[in-house]
Amino acid sequence: NRFSSDQYSYRVSGGIAYIASHDNDPKHLLKFINSIFSERFQPEEGDGYQATPNKALIDLAEDAGVADKIANEAFNLHYVKWQEVINENTPEEKALWNVSGSNKGAMTTPTVTINGKLVDLNAASEKQMDPLEAILKSLGIDKKYVGKSGHMPKVTYKSKPLEL
Template sequence: MASNKNNPNRNTRATRRAAEEAAAKAAAEQAARERKQQTIIGAVVVAIVVALVAVIGVTIWRSVSQSIKDANTTAEDAYAQVQAVKTKPTRADDKGGVLMSKDGYGKKVDNVPTIGVYMDFMCPGCGNLNRSLDATLIKMMNAGQINLDLHFLSFMDGQSTDEYSSRAAGAALYIADHDDDPNHLLDFVTNLYKEDFQPAEGSDYKSVSDDKLKEQAVKAGVSEDVASKAFGREYQDWLNAINDYVPRRTELLNTSGSYKGAFTTPTVVINGTRWDMNQLATTKQTIPDGFLESIGLDSANVGVAGKLPSIGADKEPISLMTGE
């Protein structure tokens, strides 16, 4: 048999195979490097998107209600259950709202928008909304430019170990009933949503005592006597019924975005129409700027008595997309 040394054709084939194997190995290594690079790029892109989403804030961080117990229960049935509760907060209306204006509780100022805010004290998005917008809302209310209609919910009890949402909401309702100054309630709400006080949800939750909540009420101007009695949980049955009723109100459901058709918190309602906060991300506006545009008021006129929003008491919010 002839040796490879003496067979040029066989030597050529061996050389070609070696070259092909080397090329295939090099190609595989290059592909692996490219896949790794694409993975790194993908991770960076995801991180950038997450960062951008975090800036949007309120349109992303929301608590989706999980409180509906029976899918066959109608809004009318749930409403009837709210009315049937024996012990109700006296300053909450039949739909659960606590109305206030510069003139006090239960008194509407004429010819100005009524702003409804639906919140849970554990909801991260509610905290973001409060820290972004409530100073503006309070200035406007005290100047007679808007009425406020606050709805305290407690969907997120399961995200704490001690029913934080219900304790905080119950305290807010008690303060509304037993302290005649709406600003004390508003300041209490502000205190609970401060970044250094609002607790984290879920596994990161750290227990908050009633005494800690009481401290925030006293800081807001609530008397020691009222603050001490605000945690008796006498409105718990009513809160449970409200939690079941509110998500069934079709006028409160999201009209756009990934949660379209569902109720989420925070929800803002302007003259009875749900404000589509998803438009903020599309138009790249801050929450205060978008809100003021939606009610037709220049930022320079916030808190200026007599300078009223253009939509008045009856018109729907102005669309941030179309300006109409």
């Protein structure tokens, strides 16, 4: 939020939590997350930041398959108190610090963990993988099988992410 004037990070992360809690199709959430980090959408940080209206986020969620009612409610700052606590404490967690790249030893976004183990998105970027592709590879499931009955990730609730 410190790099925007319109609580963009709170709206997006709260929207992700809301969609995850209210939409039963995980493909919708994954598609939405992939879209917000795409080069055509993700706003510039710092002095070049331009406000992103809720309508743009709603459209992106709906394009990802999220129902109208859910998309229209998702970005209304339902989780601000929780987000403030998370933002205060999470950057101090060394398990979330980058293990490679120019930000090694620091936490950046997006940060993804599987069973408490960091998915190295810097390594994914170096291999020209987008975040969704990296997450699915780390879980050991092909994109075409996400949300399909009978297809489970290779990673169990006890194992660490697969190597990229």
